[in-house]
Amino acid sequence: MNKSELIEALAQDIAVPHREAAAITNTVIDTMTEALARGESIEIRGFGSFVIKNYGSYEGRNPKTGKKIKVSPKKLPFFKVGKDLREQVNKNR
């Protein structure tokens, strides 16, 4: 499912115009993005949590050429699936 399909499903589910569902979806996604950009974590019961992990700089290699390169410090978001979602996804296997 992509974002526009989610918006369509949301519009039907809560009976609001498509435009309103799109705006709500953007608010939710933007709010989560901004929290992560501030370095905060997100915790949504039953769905999952996001935390930002910090990586220092390290020396890596270009896997194609084998050449050594310096990798600058970076932050990456990590997602940990919540218990309820994890169990339900696995049950439907």
Next chain:
Amino acid sequence: MTLTKADLVQQVYKNHEGLTKAQATASVEAFLRLSKDSLIDGSDLLLSGFGKFNVKDKNSRRGRNPQTGQELTLDARRVVTFKPSGILREKINK
């Protein structure tokens, strides 16, 4: 600080003047439920600009209890993974 569902509801309520608090709550709940249902159905969820949630099937494999060192078989299972979009990665590192 940790962002929770209550914060999402609060933000939706603030940004959308036509919604009551109850409607804002219902819309966030529906957003999360529909997202979950997609993954539970086994289909990936792609939120452009944020990232992609994938459903992956893992084969059973032999593992070890790291505490006791005892060998055990880990059953085949289905898991959810997340890959952040380039846009999200950029915003986080700005």
